[in-house]
Amino acid sequence: MDKRPVIAIVAHDVGGTGGMERHLEELVTRLKRDANVIVVASTLNVADSSGIRFVRIRVPRRPAALKIILFAILASIRIRFLRFDILHTTGAIVFNRADVSTVHFCHAGYMEATGGSRARHEASILHRFNQSLSTKLALLMERAIYQRQRTGQLVAVSSRVKNEILHHFPYDDADVHVIPNGVDVHRFAPVSATEKRRLRKERGLSEHGTYVLFMGGDWRLKGLEYVIRAFNQAYTRIPNTYLVVVGQGNKELYSSFVAPEVRNHVHFVGQQPDAHAWFGLSDVFVFPSSYETFSLVVHEAAASELVVLSCRVGGVEDLIRDGVSGIFIDRDVALLTAQMCSVVTDLGRYREMRRNARRAVVSLTWEKMYCGCRVLYSRVLESKEKHRGRFRNGHIAAEANRRSGTH
Numbered sequence: 001m002d003k004r005p006v007i008a009i010v011a012h013d014v015g016g017t018g019g020m021e022r023h024l025e026e027l028v029t030r031l032k033r034d035a036n037v038i039v040v041a042s043t044l045n046v047a048d049s050s051g052i053r054f055v056r057i058r059v060p061r062r063p064a065a066l067k068i069i070l071f072a073i074l075a076s077i078r079i080r081f082l083r084f085d086i087l088h089t090t091g092a093i094v095f096n097r098a099d100v101s102t103v104h105f106c107h108a109g110y111m112e113a114t115g116g117s118r119a120r121h122e123a124s125i126l127h128r129f130n131q132s133l134s135t136k137l138a139l140l141m142e143r144a145i146y147q148r149q150r151t152g153q154l155v156a157v158s159s160r161v162k163n164e165i166l167h168h169f170p171y172d173d174a175d176v177h178v179i180p181n182g183v184d185v186h187r188f189a190p191v192s193a194t195e196k197r198r199l200r201k202e203r204g205l206s207e208h209g210t211y212v213l214f215m216g217g218d219w220r221l222k223g224l225e226y227v228i229r230a231f232n233q234a235y236t237r238i239p240n241t242y243l244v245v246v247g248q249g250n251k252e253l254y255s256s257f258v259a260p261e262v263r264n265h266v267h268f269v270g271q272q273p274d275a276h277a278w279f280g281l282s283d284v285f286v287f288p289s290s291y292e293t294f295s296l297v298v299h300e301a302a303a304s305e306l307v308v309l310s311c312r313v314g315g316v317e318d319l320i321r322d323g324v325s326g327i328f329i330d331r332d333v334a335l336l337t338a339q340m341c342s343v344v345t346d347l348g349r350y351r352e353m354r355r356n357a358r359r360a361v362v363s364l365t366w367e368k369m370y371c372g373c374r375v376l377y378s379r380v381l382e383s384k385e386k387h388r389g390r391f392r393n394g395h396i397a398a399e400a401n402r403r404s405g406t407h
Helices: 019-031 064-079 107-114 125-145 159-168 193-202 224-234 251-255 260-265 275-281 296-303 333-344 347-361 366-404
Strands: 006-010 036-041 052-056 086-090 098-103 151-156 176-178 210-215 241-246 266-270 284-287 307-310
Touching: 006 019, 006 064, 019 036, 019 366, 036 064, 064 125, 086 366, 098 366, 107 125, 107 159, 151 159, 151 366, 159 176, 193 275, 210 224, 210 275, 210 296, 210 333, 224 241, 224 251, 224 333, 241 260, 241 275, 251 266, 260 266, 275 296, 284 296, 284 333, 296 307, 296 347, 307 333, 307 347, 333 347
Parallel strands: 006 036, 006 086, 036 052, 086 098, 098 151, 151 176, 210 241, 210 284, 241 266, 284 307
Antiparallel strands: none
């Protein structure tokens, strides 16, 4: 008889290209070694799904607000008919009593930090309405679900997220655990100069010169406009330099920010499946994001030994020591221009900084992330067993008192 615990993982999507989806794939792939795993989600996209019971929740992908509501209702109903020892959710997405929830994105913290100013000038009125409604729903869900009696333990992916949780929701420090995401340091690793040139040539880029990389979606939030305008100004001082933009966004709008004299040196390449290759062909990573919880791309850039220029956002604060393993920047074009020029004109001076960045990230493996979750699961199971023991003992004592006529 299989006596392993049954753990139900609940998320919108498990596996895929996003950081949250990748985290879940790494978690369930390891978890099935030690437990019987149930995945309650809209999609399951993992390399090996054997040993995983998939309970699919069919909801439309868009609009986001409708997806949030339907998933919350349908998944909550379906979960009531499942038998499990631990329910582990990803964010505030269902109404069931959960033992653990991993917080990848704190909407209350995001609203306080940014005011919710997300892509307002890039989207249609309908899109902005949908986005506003989705954010309001997410905030309501957080307030309802991040309560100690409804969700027992919270996992924060960075110290920033933990601080936001403790500030906005009624939890004690001991109930919120920081378990960072992992990085595949074998896939994201430094490459030789020969390999760097080969990667560039394969993608139709100039083999020589210095490459500045920006990677991500939601370009307004992540500050692509600052990068482009700084590159425009820096180009006269660093002419043999290229800017590569990887990710989806309003290319037409952002192309208009590129100065005519640098158009041949700025490449918008869209979403790419081989992110590690784009890190490999680059030299500098620039990321002036206004809000992050755990920036996986910054960690992957550090693992690839790029010079990292990033704002002080979630996860990055835990990784970078300013001037030692990276450089903290502000969303200021003039300052970013000066910092970009300083790095590009003397890359050799930053060799030790690049190595320090990789040293800082190599301990953040996916296996370490899983071990942290496994320890938390053990504590939850132990607590439940103690509670059941007290309940059984109390029930036996009450029954004995009833039979003996005492109260």
